[in-house]
Amino acid sequence: MGDFVQINVSNSQNDTVSFEKKFPRDIKIAELKGKLEVITGASAGTMQLLLFSGDKLIAQLNDDEAELGSFAIENDMRLHVVDNVQSFIDDGNVEKFDLTDKQYDERRNTVRDYLKTRRLGKYNDDEMKAIEERKKQEQLEQEQKAESINIGDxxxxxxxxxxxxxxxxxxxxxxxxxxxxxxxxxxxxxxxxxxxxxxxxxxxxxxxxxxxxxxxxxxxxxxxxxxxxxxxxxx
Incomplete structure (x- = not known):
């Protein structure tokens, strides 16, 4: 078993698979949420992660201190990001969080507090700059490729x-x-x-x-x- 796992990522705003991503197996779930917050735009503080194999639910990644590899995860599985809701898989009911963003920011021992304390995800200026530069480079490459493509090709x-x-x-x-x-x-x-x-x-x-x-x-x-x-x- 390798040190990394390649998975598909989807989110609650769009149930289709949106991209593939490789993560280290020893990354903690709290840090993983921080990275997914930057990628998907979902809030790490209210984020729930569900692991699927096809349409079968394998696990709910609820333990922020657990490592990704501690779950039964394999390459090409799908990680579904649920934003701002708490899903009850057994009965299908959904309960929304009532905390305001300011109230959540003032709490301690939360995912956001974890990320801010350790300067992870959007709280790491160097990482955010690297992501922004990568996005600019990808946009430039897309524009250059588009110039070579014609209707009717x-x-x-x-x-x-x-x-x-x-x-x-x-x-x-x-x-x-x-x-x-x-x-x-x-x-x-x-x-x-x-x-x-x-x-x-x-x-x-x-x-x-x-x-x-x-x-x-x-x-x-x-x-x-x-x-x-x-x-x-x-x-």
């Missing part, structure tokens, strides 16, 4: 899942997520919509032939057209 989507080839129909912003996105019309019904998302129309195609894909998951090239031989609604 053939492309391969390199994200996990079935091999998906299609034609670029849109490039630009996406109202649900930050960054540059590419609208792809697939050769086969391996998408999730018809070019419209939540009433916003980005391009036109048949139902289940379109997807909005992060620009980093796009490879442009001379890809031959795939035969449309699928009869199901696989996405």
């Amino acid at each position: 053939r492309c391969l989507v390199t994200a996990k899942g079935p091999r998906r080839i299609g034609t670029i129909r849109y490039k630009g912003t996406f109202h649900l997520k930050p960054g540059i996105f590419i609208g792809v019309e697939f050769d086969e019904p391996l998408g999730i919509h018809n070019g419209s998302v939540d009433g916003t129309k980005y391009f036109e195609c048949q139902e289940k032939y379109g997807s909005m894909v992060p620009i980093g998951a796009i490879e442009v090239g001379d890809f031959p057209r795939e035969d449309d031989g699928l009869d199901d609604d696989e996405i």
Whole structure:
């Protein structure tokens, strides 16, 4: 077993997997929450972490002093970040916290107090500067790649899942997520919509032939057209 574990991270605002991340197995849950606060925008103080294998709940990571590796965690599992709620898995009820941000900030022996005392997460200026520089570099790389992509180009989507080839129909912003996105019309019904998302129309195609894909998951090239031989609604 390695010293690091690679997991998918999702959050309560968007149930889909948003990114992959590698963490050391000996990181404490409180410090992990601090890092996830910077990445997801969820508050470490009211954050709950749920570990899933597929759709099966494996564990609730409630012990802030425990190490990540002390849980039954394996590569490619999913860590779901729940922000500002306390989930009761047994009966499905949800109870919201009533503490104001100021009241929580004044408390001791909390996750926020732990992070501030140890200068972790957003309370570490050097770490925040490094994250900001990394974001700027990623944005620059996205912009440079976007300049080389044209509407009508053939492309391969390199994200996990079935091999998906299609034609670029849109490039630009996406109202649900930050960054540059590419609208792809697939050769086969391996998408999730018809070019419209939540009433916003980005391009036109048949139902289940379109997807909005992060620009980093796009490879442009001379890809031959795939035969449309699928009869199901696989996405």
